[in-house]
Amino acid sequence: MKIIKKIEIPEEILISLGKSEDEFIAELKKTAAVRYYWERKLSLGQCAVLAEMSKEEFIKYLTDFNTSIFAFDSVEEFLEDIKNA
Template sequence: MQKNINIEFPLEIFLALREDENKLSAEIKKLIAAKYYKEKKLSIGQAAELANLSEEEFIKYLAEQGISIFNFDHPNEIIEDVQNA
């Protein structure tokens, strides 16, 4: 099941970006997925699904954004993240 969320942009900003709506939507989803993964609100699998990428593609995207997948405060967090994937 999907949930649609609308984001309003001032027309001038949208035009300045020179992106089509689908490409902009895909980029926003990747950015949000990366943010929530970094904040530990989503597992790598959940974030990849939100970004509409495979886990491998999402890990590469995280690396491009300078976000490490090895940010764990406690060893149990690694196990928990793998179980939630």
């Protein structure tokens, strides 16, 4: 695991959010994981690792953002997936 450059967060932000530094960092990782999953920049497994969750936990977490793991670019792709099931 690589430690990347530290970011500075004003203490007033943490106080306003009612979060500790560790809670804030964990939330940032989860938020980034959801975004990268939406953008299809990382796989489901990679996003789960980034969010420090199991795949199952990450899938459940995605529902908080109205995001499904079943995403299709077209109706044809969806029908093809059903046909191959």
